[in-house]
Amino acid sequence: MGGPYARYVLVVLTLVYVFNFVDRQIISILAEEIKADIGISDAQIGFLYGTAFAVFYAVFGIPLGRLADVWVRKSLIAVGLAFWSAMTALSGTAQSFVSLAGFRIGVGVGEASASPAAYSLLSDSFPPRLRATALSIYSSGVYIGGGVGLFLGGWIVDAWSAAFPEGDAPFGLAGWQAAYFAVGLPGLAMALWVWSLREPRRGQSEGLPEPPRHPNPFAAFARELASVLPPLTVFSLAFSGGGRGVLARNAIGALAIACAAWALIASVGNVPQWVALGIGAYAAFSWAQGLALRDPPAFAMIFRSPALLLTCFGFACIAFVGYGVGFWAAPFFLRAHGVSPGEVGTALGLAAAVGGWIGVTLGGILSDRLRARTPNARLVIGGLTIVLTAPMTVWLLTEGDLRVAYVVNFFLNVAAATWLGSAATAVNELVLPRMRAVASAFYLLTVTFVGLALGPYAIGALSDSLVASGRPPDAALRQAMLAALGMFAVAGVSLLLASRHLPREEATRVERARAAGEPIL
Numbered sequence: 001m002g003g004p005y006a007r008y009v010l011v012v013l014t015l016v017y018v019f020n021f022v023d024r025q026i027i028s029i030l031a032e033e034i035k036a037d038i039g040i041s042d043a044q045i046g047f048l049y050g051t052a053f054a055v056f057y058a059v060f061g062i063p064l065g066r067l068a069d070v071w072v073r074k075s076l077i078a079v080g081l082a083f084w085s086a087m088t089a090l091s092g093t094a095q096s097f098v099s100l101a102g103f104r105i106g107v108g109v110g111e112a113s114a115s116p117a118a119y120s121l122l123s124d125s126f127p128p129r130l131r132a133t134a135l136s137i138y139s140s141g142v143y144i145g146g147g148v149g150l151f152l153g154g155w156i157v158d159a160w161s162a163a164f165p166e167g168d169a170p171f172g173l174a175g176w177q178a179a180y181f182a183v184g185l186p187g188l189a190m191a192l193w194v195w196s197l198r199e200p201r202r203g204q205s206e207g208l209p210e211p212p213r214h215p216n217p218f219a220a221f222a223r224e225l226a227s228v229l230p231p232l233t234v235f236s237l238a239f240s241g242g243g244r245g246v247l248a249r250n251a252i253g254a255l256a257i258a259c260a261a262w263a264l265i266a267s268v269g270n271v272p273q274w275v276a277l278g279i280g281a282y283a284a285f286s287w288a289q290g291l292a293l294r295d296p297p298a299f300a301m302i303f304r305s306p307a308l309l310l311t312c313f314g315f316a317c318i319a320f321v322g323y324g325v326g327f328w329a330a331p332f333f334l335r336a337h338g339v340s341p342g343e344v345g346t347a348l349g350l351a352a353a354v355g356g357w358i359g360v361t362l363g364g365i366l367s368d369r370l371r372a373r374t375p376n377a378r379l380v381i382g383g384l385t386i387v388l389t390a391p392m393t394v395w396l397l398t399e400g401d402l403r404v405a406y407v408v409n410f411f412l413n414v415a416a417a418t419w420l421g422s423a424a425t426a427v428n429e430l431v432l433p434r435m436r437a438v439a440s441a442f443y444l445l446t447v448t449f450v451g452l453a454l455g456p457y458a459i460g461a462l463s464d465s466l467v468a469s470g471r472p473p474d475a476a477l478r479q480a481m482l483a484a485l486g487m488f489a490v491a492g493v494s495l496l497l498a499s500r501h502l503p504r505e506e507a508t509r510v511e512r513a514r515a516a517g518e519p520i521l
Helices: 004-026 029-037 042-070 073-091 097-111 114-127 129-140 142-165 175-184 186-195 217-226 232-239 244-268 271-294 296-303 306-337 341-371 377-398 402-416 420-428 433-453 455-468 473-482 487-499 502-507 507-517
Strands: none
Touching: 004 029, 004 097, 004 114, 004 129, 004 142, 004 175, 004 186, 004 244, 029 042, 029 142, 029 175, 029 232, 029 271, 029 455, 042 073, 042 097, 042 114, 042 217, 042 271, 042 306, 042 455, 073 114, 073 175, 073 186, 073 244, 114 129, 114 420, 114 433, 129 142, 129 341, 129 420, 142 175, 142 341, 175 186, 175 402, 186 306, 217 232, 217 271, 217 420, 232 244, 232 271, 244 271, 244 455, 271 433, 271 455, 296 306, 296 420, 296 433, 296 502, 306 341, 306 377, 306 420, 306 433, 306 455, 306 473, 306 487, 341 377, 341 420, 377 402, 377 420, 377 487, 377 507, 420 433, 433 455, 455 473, 487 502, 502 507
């Protein structure tokens, strides 16, 4: 436990996460090329990067998190990696907004398999004193992968344009399409490597008894999948023992979500954005109802825990800024400083990969050291992220000297990355080992809905609105990105409130689980 093989597994899973974010983030540097080629707006690009991916990533993360709790985690990660890599490569065949959105949905479904299973597997491979460090190193794949995606995307687009200046490329492919093929296909080979890993025993890192093997893991996955896929959600609730009261509350919830989506469409437009987000919200609501029927202890540990709910929401608000500013940074540099995709991809990619890795690793180490002094160490790191990131973001967006902006961007990546390992660790430490993948799926759902589905889209939509009012594209995007920083205030309040509950809830998790019906000796 925590020995050489555990470190080997950590390296392999970190590489998986690198692939995850290369495939997810490359659209940032390709955005201007895609917009010009298929004729779409900033809001639609934000939808492709955020909502089209995020809703399905979050919703499918729930049943796949359940499968990770009852099946072989390394096998699940391998299958998911193969699937999302294939969808990334197929994105290179897209000819329209609709087809690219379809492939982005496929990438989201595949990538939903990785992190809940990886969080659970790594939590069983490392002792609690090293857990935040291990999960932070794993989480560094966010920045390494995002940086590699920016670098490769920019380099491929420039090289493709130089090689085929007359538009006589093979099969008529544009540079952005070639980039998708280049980053998607290698993941198929990586999946075979992941399949070869050994599976650790659940609960071994804390000396807890291993839960019995589930007799039919795929039946459990199918039941969980039905609980999040409308209209199967209604039948799932009925078969899980939900009476008329449960079904009535489900119908009322569906109606309320539909009305909210309609109101948003009527006020700000963009039907795909709010329909997709409404479907995702209803799926999450139905899943929570079903979880209360199928697994009352897990439901209680998640939804009756103020510490866990506030922690998830607080870090999700940090992610709103991180995903939004992180995605739009490359288009901003292209517009405001007039440089090539290759230069921006190299500069921002290296900053994200190196700076992000430094930040997330240091954040994890600092979190583990602070943990010896205060049970709120994970939340303190979240607050530190806010305090460091906000002023550097303002500096980056208002700096006129390109070289200085590149330097500021590097240190911004260091600061913005510090929270990732602490957030995942805080959630895992508030539940029992058998619930970690499901709790992680809920955490990722919250972060994905608030951070990924809303952050990039909101900035893009505000940018479009400002352009329509007469602002230049670079000034409009700058103002929209600065406005996003307001979410840091919400994040800070949420984490402060969470700190009032977390020490007690973490210390009493076994007693709380037993009181909710968990069979613990």
